[in-house]
Amino acid sequence: MIEVLAGPGAGEVEDLTAAGLLASIKASRETENAEAARQLVLAAQWADLHPPESIHSAATFAVPGREHEEPIAGEGAPLVAEFCVAELGTVLGISTTAAKKLIGHALELRHRLPRLWAQVHAGAVPAWRARSVAETTIHTNPALTREAAGFVDAQVAAVAGRIGPAQLDRLVAESITRYDLATADPTADPEDGYLSVDPRHVTVHDDDVHFAGTMRIEAEVDLADALDFNRAVAHGAETLKALGSTESLDARRAKALGNLARTQTALDLAGPGTDSEDLPPAREVVIHAHFDASLSGDTTVFGPTGRMENSQRLVLLEQIEAWCGDSRTKVTVKPVIDLSTPLTAQGYDIPDRIREQIILRDRTCVFPNCGRPARGCDIDHIVPWDEHAEAEGRPQPGPTTTSNLAALCRFHHRLKTHTGWRYETTAPGVFEWTAPHGYRYRRDHTGTTELDPPDPPGIPRPRRP
Structure with a gap:
């Protein structure tokens, strides 16, 4: 077991010597590792309390969208x-996806990587290192059997988890070959286990936009594709220089990549005599940017900075002008929607204008800590629409109106519909959620804030001084 050492408080740090500071931060790290290991145990126990049997009953019919079994390891x-x-994620202040990953790692370690699990709780391996191994063994293609995962576990535990990503990939490949897992894939070469661990990917990190309006792209491709790509980007950078660009080589290479993505926007590449009006738009990207504006006589004056809807980051007006100024760019201007004006529809279906207003108001799914963009979400009736109200002569309890609508991603929409999670709107764009165990959260444009849970029945809450 890990021994947790008590360190000095914030007020006592200034009095520590250099040796005392080193001892204190060492104790702090040991406490952090111990708590991370304990969180893995608690996450696994939370899974134990919610087996598939907990969602089934003899009197329940299969309803589309209801809860189902979830393999996460x-x-x-x-x-x-x-x-x-979802409820575990909210109490931890993390997204549902991150909570799912935490539980999956805990179960993977406890059931398929038991040696590494034991080392974590003995303090020999930090939880973060063990979780990185679990993440790999969960998502290997082809999937590792329990025996193959055990082989990886034995090898990693032998070095106390000190293994890098490349070494771990080679170890997984060896396990795939050792247990003949590659032969289960008709496209795999049984003589080369490395081919069974396919590392190819292209990842656009659209959740991390730089203040300069740039975004990071990461890729792992075939060797021949990589060489062809490098040659094309280098050629594009040299072409830009020949055309008069004075930007740095890195900037020109980045711009050349954008030109490749737009299928060569330079008009002269289309061939002599080609009418540019006959060419399809090379850049057709929908950018929802919000800028403050004021009237100066007959002229609309926009502020220098605004907010990009899809990344929730600041963007410069001159950047928007530059993006729209590239050749053969299609620009669509949509009418402004007043977010303060309530909109109402008579039926259950949500018209496009109301949907757009909710998307612009909420920006993301309004479930606690969820960051999925609202444009890809469902629009939920907070108070459910009653399809029998009109026929029975009752007022509609869940009208299709701005104040009764919110953006929810499909998972959290299903969660709200089929579980004890409930929420209400307290102001435009402000929602208060109550979890099945009574935890309460406020969700607004600033993020998620935990509220005091309701008082248990018959137990008054002590007054704060």
Whole structure:
């Protein structure tokens, strides 16, 4: 077991010597590792409390969208009830996806990587290192059997988890070959286990936009594709220089990549005699940017900075002008929607104008800590629409109006519909959620704030001084 050492408080740090500071920060790290290990145990126990059997009953019919079994670790690890991850995530202040990953790592370690699990709780391996191994063994293609995962576990535990990503990939490949897992894939070469671990990907990190309006792209491709790509980008950078660009080589290479993505926007590449009006738009990107504006006589004056809807980051007006100024760019201007004006529809279906207003108001899914863009979300009736109200002569309890609508991603929409999660709107764009166990959260444009839970029945809350 890990011994947790008590360190000095914030007020006592200034009095510590250099040796005392080193001892204190060492104790702090040991406490952090111990608590991370404990969180893995608690996450696994939370899964134990929510097995698939907890969502089934003899009197329940299969309803589309209801909770189902969720495999979140490898073969041999138990299944869990799908919706249990959301409540764990909210109490930890993390997204549902991050909570699902935490539970999956805990189950993977406890059931398929037991040696590494034991080392974590003995203090020999930090939890973060063990979780990185679990993440790899969960998502290997082809999937590792329990025996193959055990082989990886034994090798990693032998070096106390000190293994880099490249070494871990080679170890997984060896395990795939050793247990003949590659032969299960008809496209895999059984003589080369490395081919079974396909590292190819292209990832656009659209959740990390730089203040300069740039975004990071990461890729792993075939060797021949990489060489062709490098040659094309280098040629594009040299072409830009020949055309008079004075930007740095890195900037020109980045711009050349953008030109490749737009299928060569330079008009002269289309060939002599080609009418540019006959060419399709090379850049057709929908950018929802919000800028403050004022009237100066007959002229609209925009502020220098605004907010990009899809990344929730600041953007300069001159950047928008530059993006729209590239050749063969299609620009669509949509009418302004007043977010303060309530809009109402008579039926259940949500008209496009109301949908757009909710998307612009909420920006993301309004469930606590969820960051999925509202443009890809469902629009939920907070108070459900009653399809029998009109026929029975009752007023509609859940009208299709701005104040009764909110953006919810499909998972959290299902969660709200089929579980004990409830929420209400307290102001435009402000929502208060109550979890099945009574935890309460406020969600608004600033993020998620935990509120005091309601008083238990018959137990008054002590007054604060």
